[in-house]
Structure formats: C-alpha cells, structure tokens
Amino acid sequence: MNATSEVVLPPPRIGPRRRIAIDVAASLNLIGALGKYLGLAALLPIAVAVWYGESIWPFAAAGLITSGLGLALERATAHTSGRVGAREGFLVVSATWLLAAAFGAMPYVFSGSDQLGHPLDAYFEAMSGFTTTGASVVTDFEDLSRSLAMWRQFTQWLGGMGIIVLALAVLPRLRVGGRQLLESELPGPEIDQLSERIRSTARRLWVLYAGLTALEALALSTLGWLGLDERMTPYQAVAHAFTTMPTGGFSTQARSIEAFAAASQWVIVLFMALAGANFALLYRAFVRRRPEALARDEEFRLYLVLLAVAGAALVAQVWSYGIAEGEDAFRSGIFQAVSIMTTTGYASADFALWPVLCLLTLFALMFVGGSAGSTGGGIKVVRHLLLGKVLRRELDQTVSPEVVMPIRLHGTPVDERTLRAVAVFVLLYVGIWAGGAAVIAIDSAFGDVVVSPLDALAISATAVANVGPSFGATGPMGSYAELNEASKLTMIGLMWIGRLEIVPVIVLLTRHYWRT
C-alpha cells in the first residue's frame, strides 16, 4: 500500500447534469467483492466429493467462475471513489441474492443431472436453497451424488443467516457504510443490537448460528451411534443440521424426515423451534447467561404460545381423524406445526393426504412465520403482535378519539414510523401473495398438472414465506418438477422477494430510487 497517496481534488467547475442517483460503480464493486469470496463456498462440496471419490469439477468450475467474475467485476470498478451508502444497499442486497442463486445453480447444470440439468430447474433449486425455502424439483433422490446432495443442503445453511451478514462477519473490511445492508438482509422490522458495531453483531450472530448447527449435528449423530436411529449417519446428521438451523427444509431423503426414527424427529423439532426464535435473544439468554431475557421478551412469549396452540390443534385433528394415535399423533401433529410455522418445511408425514381442516390449519401457520431476527421467513410473530396492538388502539380511538396510546414492545414505546412500516409490509406481503397465486392459477390452466385454487394459494404462500412444501402434487413428498415454466419463474421471484422481506426489492421498482 502506498501510504502517502495524494488526494487529487477535481477542478472546481460545474459538471454535466447527472440523472442517476445510485452509485452503480460502487455497488458493482461491492457485489464483485462478495462474489469473489462466495466462490470459496464450493470448497465444502469439493471436500465431500474427494472423500466419497466423486467428481469435483462441477463445484470447482462453479467456484472458479463465480470468484473469477467477481474479481473481474471488482477490478473493472476499482477506480470508483464512491461508497455504498444506505441507498445503494437495496441494490446490492437484491442483486447479490440473484447472483448467489446463479452460483448455486451452476453445479446442478455442470453435473449433467437429468432432473436438475435444465437451467430453470437448477436456478429454481438454488434459489429455493439460498432463500431457505426448501421447495424442490428433485423427484429421484437416489440419483443425486452425495456431494451434490450436500451442496443442496449447504446452500440453505449459507442463506439462513444471510450471505452479506456472513461477509460482514468474516471478511476483511468491506466498503460498506453502516447498518443498511445488515437490516435489508436480516429478517424482522428492526435488528436487536448485540453490541455497538455492526461487524461484531454480525460475527456474534454467525458464531451462535454455527454453534447451534454443530450442536444439532452432534446430537443427531449421537442418536445414530447409540443405535436409536440406524439411518442417521454422520453424513445425514450434518446434512440435516445444515437445513434445520436456517429453517430451510431440504432433505436428502424422498420421504423427508419420515425416513428417520422418532428420537431424531423430536431432536429436529427442538432445533426448528430454536431456529424460529430471535438469535439476538438466544445469544443474550444462553451465551450471556441471562435466561430471564426470554421471559421478558413479548415476541418470544407469543411465539411459544402460538407454537403450543398450533401443535395442540394439529394433534387433536390428527388423532380425531384417526390418522395416528398416541405418541405418533403427538409427534406428527407437533412436528408439522413447528415445521410449517417456523417456515422450515420438513415433513414427518405426508400431510398432503390429510383432511382439508388440517390443510387449512397448516395454511394459516404459513402466515405466522418465525420471530424477528430468526432465520425463519413469513410475516413474523412480532409484526402480528404489533399489528394486533395497533388494531386494538384503533378500536379504542374509535370510542375516544383524544386518547393517546403509544404502542409498546417489551415495555418500550415503538416509533410510529416503525408501526407504519409494519402495516405497509403486511399489506405488500398479502398483495404479493395474492398476485403470485393468481399467476400460478392462471398458468395452471395451460399446463398438465392439476393445481386446485387452494393449491395455487398455498404454493404462492409457501414460496413467499420460504416454507417449501404445499399441498396436492406439490406436497411434502411430491415435487414442483411438473409445474409450468411461468409458475416456476413466479415462485423464484416470490422466494427472492420473501427472503429479502419485500421492501428492498420493491424499492428498486420506484422511479425515485434511481433518479435525483
């Protein structure tokens, strides 16, 4: 480095009119830098391929192409003096996620697999991976190589806590200005600051995330070693830990979690429930050893209540319909409730075959979602909580217009702007869900697969909430392979928008964003 480089001031004169308000070069520079490092993620499947004696080339090529393009993009824009500010953040986050999915799709295409070889299917699978949705076009799981199957699982783990959050946590200083990037990517209306600096917040979240993943892998493989679950090999334990903690839902098994023993299913229920909780809260409770923080957190309390109510309702339905009895009924009711509400998308039973009442219950749970600051998607518990409080205040103010009632969360007043943002988010969410369902329903009229109106609504809901399975042929044991291309594209868009919590993407569609 040249420490004595001079700052050259431009000559003082009025330049030509500049119409674009976004520093595109700086944004591309950051996207390039992110891509350069993202390519390194291919090292893990390469290691798996070497271990099992499979071909490393699909992954090596994808990694090299991604890192190479990233490096080239970074070099090409290296001259820029601009910084990525709050405004560029939206563009960087949105574009990075589209490109990450492209990177994720390359190994599927290069491996020449029959079911994932088509670029659209590969892109669908990769987007479903990075956004931790878990919707799949794979039909024959035996056909996937071990390294490719592990890559599928790993993309979910990378996407869970956020690619950019990960970059902030582990990479050398990026040219990033402030918290905008972190906030666009982390789920929930506001981030809970664990420490003053963004970088250490990101690092703490990732350490906790990685720690919990390791703990789950250890717990599951211990069950395998103890002989409680013969199919739970260390490979399967790691593969499913990779998709539980990000509330992803991909499985290496055609029968999802039904393939494993009851003990493993209960362990997975516990970790799904943890993954749907606020990580900053978990950090405070477990790492800083202040468990009373859990009891004080209004969102966490409501989250537990909702999980309990949903679980009890499904257990009652499963038992009374005679689908299962005893421990089996408890397990399948609670497993499905936790899996769908936290937007994981695992299944321990083919719920697509359940009666309509059960389907409607699961459908409703897709709109709950995890907690703010969790890896779960959906509307999120805290937004329901705040919206409920706003609703109650509106009713009160109908009777007494003069009454002044600040909305409180954990006892602290919530800014009115935040409340407006919550209301706008829910409106946009419902609008986008309805729009997506309409496109899928119309498109199904031209295709071979029978998609009922409820299925269309469920497919749209499951995509935007990043859950994964829906009902009918696209249920947990089915696949999205037969859908028309337009429906698949719609789902890709819904997953992308849903993972980034809508606003960062929608903002890009406004004229004001681009122009001065």
Add this chain to the structure above:
Amino acid sequence: MIGAGQVGTTVVEALHVDHELTVLDTEPSRLSAVAYRYDVATFQGDGTSRRDLADAGIGSADLIIACTSRDEVNLVAGMFGRREAPRAKTIIRTSEMEYVDLWREGQLDVDFVVCSELETAHTISRTIGVPAARQTDVFAEGQVQIVEFDVEVGASRDVTGVPLRDAEFPRDSKVMAIIRRGETTLPRGDDVIEPGARIVVIGSPQAAQQWSALLAPGGAAVRDVVIFGAGRVGSAIARVLLDQDIGVRLIEASRERARVAAEAFPKARVFNATGFEPDFLERERIGQAQAGIFAMRDDTKNLYAASLAKVHGIPFTIAVAHEAVSLAAFDQAGIDVAVNPRTVTAEEIVRFAHDPRTQQVAMLEENRYEVLDVTTRESSRYIGTKFRDMPVHGALIGAIVRNGSAIFPHGDDVLQTGDRVIVFTEASNAPWVIEAL
C-alpha cells in the same frame, strides 16, 4: 439566601425572627420589598457570581438557601457556597426530579434538595388520602398526620354540636384548633364544633381517615383521579398517585406533552384534549372520576376547568395555584383544595432550616400558625410534667414520638427527655416554645 421571589419571601418570613438573614437577588425591587417587611440584610448581586456571593458574606454563613426559580442559578450558588463555606448547610431548590434523584444517590454535594413539583405532588396525594381535608401534613415518617377540615352541614353528630369533652372522637386523635370566621382558637373542653367552622386535627393516619368519614359521610377511598395538565407538576402528581395504585387519567392540550406523558406512564390513560370541551368531558365520563386535579400552567385555566368539572359532576377538586393571590379566588369559587407550589416548597425549606432539633414544621392559616416537631432537652422545665398540668401559652402538644413510635398523649401521660414533641403554636410563639422544650 439566594433568591427573594415568592419562595424566598415565604422562607424569610418563617426564619427572620431567629436567624440573621442576608438575602441576595439581582432585582432591587424584590430586595426592597423584603427589606421593608422584615429585618434582614439585602445584597444586590448575581447568585452565579462567586465574587457577589463572597461580597454578600457567604463565607461566614451557617446555612445557605438557594431558592431562585432557576435551577442553574441554585446549583451554581450551592456549589460556590460549599467551596466558600465548607461547614455551612446548603439547601437548593430545583424543578427537575433528576437533581432530587442525583442528590439521593449522593452525587450532588448539597445537604438538602427541594423540588417544587414533587412537594406539590406529595401535598396533593396526602389530600387525596383524606378527601374531606383542606390541607394535610405528615410527621414522624407518616405516623402522625395533621389535617385541616371544613366542617360541612352533613357532618356526623358524634363530633359536631356537642361540647368537645362529650364528643366521641376517633382513637388516637386530637382537635388542635378551631377556626371560626377567620379566628383561630385553641380548643377547650366546652368548645363546640359547628358546621361552617374549620378544624385542625392531629392523629394517626387511620384516625385522619375516620375523621374524613365523619365530616364528609359517604366519601370513599379515592381510586379514580383525573389530572388536567401533564406538564412538570401534572406529571409529578401522576407519578406519585400511580405509585399508590390509584387510577389516573391525564388530560393534556399539547400533543407533544401528551405523547411524552403517555410514554412515561403506561398505566395511565392519556388524552390529547384541552379539557374544556363539554363533548369530550361527557363522552369520556370525566364527571364519574372521584377527584379532579388541575395542574395546568395558567391559574385562570385551572379555575375554569375545575368549575366546569364540578358542573360535570366531579365531587372533589384540587387545583394548583401558581400565584399566591389565586388561593383566595379558588377558595371563593368552591374549589375544595388549592395548593401553591411555592408555599409548599418554602415549607419544606423551612422544615430543614429551622432549629437543628426541629425536624419539621408545617405552616397553617397563611403562616400565622406553625406545627413544630421538637426533641425535648434534659434541661427542659416540663420534663416529668403530666400533660393535664401543662400551662396554656397559645401552644398545644398534639403528639409525641417516643422510641420511634407515635403516642397521642392523654392527661396522665408524662413528658420525658428525648421525646419528639409535635406542637401546634402561633408563629410568633414558636421561638419561645422551642426554647421552653
């Protein structure tokens, strides 16, 4: 003394007899007003100027009272006072709760901090505890209350219309004074309490509540209060009442202050309204509140809002009178209790500033009477005297505090060394009473 405003003047009035006072103020007219009425030295100067303070003789003072209406001046004067006269006691007046908290935590190097808003709130909360009362004061950590009542026509026949020696008073209580048409007398056995009179009663808190029930039958404990105005005074009152689990509704005309109050008091219901619209008062059933407290900045608004609230049915009204002259007007208009923040502040300052043995004093009847809390000395000539044998010198012992607990003495009880004696006396007699005990 720094500050010769309303608080300062009231303090001067209480202290000038047995203290050598020097009063400092920037305003010559205020100084001359004080100097004409009381025998005190005055000095024109700035309380924040170290030189002015030194010139006024702060270095030789035993007691420094900074009671201007500006916190900053009081704080700076207190600080210089501590520097110039390290052994003098320092009292500062403030209007920020924050400074009171700081002082309690030991972060503020003064001996006593008085907050007008807090004192006003405490005065009002005591009045609410005894709804028939016009004024209340507490002594001995709340074990002894002195309450001033208006005797209404509907009052119980147990205590009115019969000679005092035949009346059935609540236990642990004593009538200390009867005020008829502005004339105060210390009661004797053959005196009769008639409706229309005003009486001063000393007793335990339970007895004070029983008196309230006797004099205003049907009055229940207050659980639902409306406060008009959520400024500093109104917020301080709300805080004190909410701490006692009393339901509070706050009405504030300023949107911003209403928001601040709503955020500060989750348990209170806050309205952004002037409190003058009949529609609003009707719709929110303001008239159903048991008591209304009027703590807006403007006395005329307090008076009008209180009258309007009475019309809407609030039975008991307490109004803050920022100007001393408003007290009489409020009384005339039928407001049940009027509180002047400056008077209660001055009282609190005087309590602390009085004789070191005197723990607290209250001032009644526009400061013509004082309640003293004196600890008896060994050399007092009344040690060992039965209460029935005590001479009457325009003073009356209402209660004694012995070993930490309050006793309401009967004729056969005997005064002992070290007793804390609560005495009701004419202000002019106070130095003599302190001397004799």
